[in-house]
Amino acid sequence: MSEVSEQQQAIAAAAKEIISTNPYGIMDFRGQEIIILPKVFPADCTTPFLSERMSEIARDIVKQNGSCKALEMGAGSGAAILTVAKEKGVEAHASDINPMSSLCVQANAMFWGVDCQVYNGSVFEAIPEQKFDLIFWNIPFIPHDPGGVEAVEFRAGFDPGYKFQRNFLETVPRYLSSEGRLFLGADREMCDLDELFGLIENCGFSHSIYKENPESWRGFDFTYLIIELKQK
Numbered sequence: 001m002s003e004v005s006e007q008q009q010a011i012a013a014a015a016k017e018i019i020s021t022n023p024y025g026i027m028d029f030r031g032q033e034i035i036i037l038p039k040v041f042p043a044d045c046t047t048p049f050l051s052e053r054m055s056e057i058a059r060d061i062v063k064q065n066g067s068c069k070a071l072e073m074g075a076g077s078g079a080a081i082l083t084v085a086k087e088k089g090v091e092a093h094a095s096d097i098n099p100m101s102s103l104c105v106q107a108n109a110m111f112w113g114v115d116c117q118v119y120n121g122s123v124f125e126a127i128p129e130q131k132f133d134l135i136f137w138n139i140p141f142i143p144h145d146p147g148g149v150e151a152v153e154f155r156a157g158f159d160p161g162y163k164f165q166r167n168f169l170e171t172v173p174r175y176l177s178s179e180g181r182l183f184l185g186a187d188r189e190m191c192d193l194d195e196l197f198g199l200i201e202n203c204g205f206s207h208s209i210y211k212e213n214p215e216s217w218r219g220f221d222f223t224y225l226i227i228e229l230k231q232k
């Protein structure tokens, strides 16, 4: 892991504070009410953009194949995958390491009246062997450990050493169909992109920036990236 700059330390400290005080309740998501349970990542940041882009991809896959089996890793509230699930021809699946998130996805699926198979566990550990046409993960951005981020709600922002990311990238080929598409949501300022791109390369993928979007969230300006990965 490269040396942690003062700016990265400041970002990690601020993210720790933000996650500790995350709001919960009924919120607005692109004009629709969504349930955010305590300790769940609120869908008010990069999630709307991600949900639109992944819906477009799912639509394309349905056009091509007649159906699309989609998995969101680390689904949080479920806002993104449940948006994708509304598309005709999509079969939606979601997993999260945080039990409160898995519950939240189930609650929102019922609230929105859409179907989604929900799992709880670290990366693929709870997901039976099967193939997906689309897999995406809005990743925990920060690979530094500011201390005090062991509780499961901090997995929303912190993946010290990108340990879980490595585990995900090493396992994901088993779950991807031959033409399956794979995306990571990341960020220019909060992620260690050198480290992340190195890891992607080492795990046998090439990458390209599929879309990027300027975002502003709780006093932070940053650039959100949707990265497409292809097996080499």
Ligand SMILES: C[S@@+](CC[C@H](N)C(=O)[O-])C[C@H]1O[C@@H](n2cnc3c(N)ncnc32)[C@H](O)[C@@H]1O
Pocket (backbone or CB within 6 Å): 041, 042, 043, 046, 047, 050, 073, 074, 075, 076, 077, 078, 079, 080, 095, 096, 097, 098, 101, 121, 122, 123, 138, 139, 140, 141, 152, 155, 156, 157, 164
């Ligand atoms: C940045 S949040 C994104 C949440 C949601 N996808 C969204 O866009 O609103 C990252 C999510 O990944 C989950 N996560 C972190 N580490 C994980 C792991 N090892 N396995 C599964 N999910 C994990 C977190 O609990 C959190 O819900």
